Amino acid sequence: MLVQEDVLNPQPHCVMGYHMLKSFELFKDIAQIIKHHHIKYEDSLSAPEGEIPFQSFIIHLADRVDVLISPDENIFAQKESVTKKIEEKVGTVFRKDVFEAFLKASKSHLFWVDINNLTISQLFKKMEFTLDCELTFDHVLEFALALSKIVDFRSRFTACHSYTVAQLATAIGKIFELNDTECKKLKIAGYLHDIGKIGIDPRLLEKPGKLTDEEFQEIKLHPYYTGQILDDLHSSEWFKDIVFWSEHHHEKNDGSGYPHSLRDKDLDMGVKILAFADIITALMENRPYREGLSVDVAFQIIREELAPSISSEMFEKIEKHAPQIDTLVSECKSYSSEEYKKGTIQQ
Numbered sequence: 001m002l003v004q005e006d007v008l009n010p011q012p013h014c015v016m017g018y019h020m021l022k023s024f025e026l027f028k029d030i031a032q033i034i035k036h037h038h039i040k041y042e043d044s045l046s047a048p049e050g051e052i053p054f055q056s057f058i059i060h061l062a063d064r065v066d067v068l069i070s071p072d073e074n075i076f077a078q079k080e081s082v083t084k085k086i087e088e089k090v091g092t093v094f095r096k097d098v099f100e101a102f103l104k105a106s107k108s109h110l111f112w113v114d115i116n117n118l119t120i121s122q123l124f125k126k127m128e129f130t131l132d133c134e135l136t137f138d139h140v141l142e143f144a145l146a147l148s149k150i151v152d153f154r155s156r157f158t159a160c161h162s163y164t165v166a167q168l169a170t171a172i173g174k175i176f177e178l179n180d181t182e183c184k185k186l187k188i189a190g191y192l193h194d195i196g197k198i199g200i201d202p203r204l205l206e207k208p209g210k211l212t213d214e215e216f217q218e219i220k221l222h223p224y225y226t227g228q229i230l231d232d233l234h235s236s237e238w239f240k241d242i243v244f245w246s247e248h249h250h251e252k253n254d255g256s257g258y259p260h261s262l263r264d265k266d267l268d269m270g271v272k273i274l275a276f277a278d279i280i281t282a283l284m285e286n287r288p289y290r291e292g293l294s295v296d297v298a299f300q301i302i303r304e305e306l307a308p309s310i311s312s313e314m315f316e317k318i319e320k321h322a323p324q325i326d327t328l329v330s331e332c333k334s335y336s337s338e339e340y341k342k343g344t345i346q347q
Helices: 011-022 025-035 054-068 075-087 096-106 109-117 120-126 137-152 161-175 180-192 195-199 202-206 213-219 222-235 237-247 269-284 295-309 312-319 322-344
Strands: none
Touching: 011 025, 011 137, 011 322, 025 054, 025 137, 054 075, 054 096, 075 096, 075 109, 096 109, 137 161, 137 180, 137 195, 161 180, 161 269, 161 312, 161 322, 180 237, 180 269, 195 222, 202 213, 222 237, 237 269, 269 295, 269 312, 269 322, 295 312, 295 322
16 A cells, blocks of 8 residues: 555545636646546546646656655655655556656755755745736636635535625625625635635534634634735735735724724724625534524624624614525525535545
């Protein structure tokens, strides 16, 4: 056995990655590579012509090399054993020409030093490539949606979350007669607002009971992580609102929110709309410890307990559209559930 149990049944995460990326037009080819990045060479021989990109075989070998390397041992002491284990699978698991390219690249000591020490940022600086494409609004929207799936699909309880928040924030923006550009920004912010959860242990999202104080403190870090991940977008004036709304959707008007304890004077309408969209979605979704609430029960909780710390005046206007919001949330659940199933069912 080569190592690691995911090799025995790699298909689920390959298919999941494929479905996450294929909706972004510019990543369609990459999605196909990801879909087959664990295929064995001997299995590829019976695949339809053109189905398996050559890059999939390269990613497969690189992935196995990484798995075989122990972080607790000297990297140079492992060169021979790692190479031998890969070689034993040439012709069955790995393509011969890909293995030969690996042998050529790995002759240098620097190859193994880099594997052990090179950061992603350093790797990108060493790569010589130019990506020249014009991003339309639709491209940005597709990309934001793809990123949201990477985060939300880590748990079946959050699989619908960011998609619903995005659609709901857009709808609420229209209730307050925001212009088309502001509503588009709200949709993107909805997709990206929880991207910081990539740094949170997914087991906390699946926990069936109440979180401990320590666990809740960890969950509360996610908007901070969102801000850190999106920080580079500040260089674009168009994205500044999106970053601000995404990072601060858990702030409260009395300074009791997180991560920055801002007060009402620092919170604009976009933050508050995203906050309401997030709360409505969360209450109406299933959770490990309860079923999703009806729109009437959810709105009663928001009106009595949550709206005063955001804006009771705004919520009064939102509440008048409860039937439309209920329909929208149901439609979003149906769409996202189907997308999640596509990503988890082997194909």
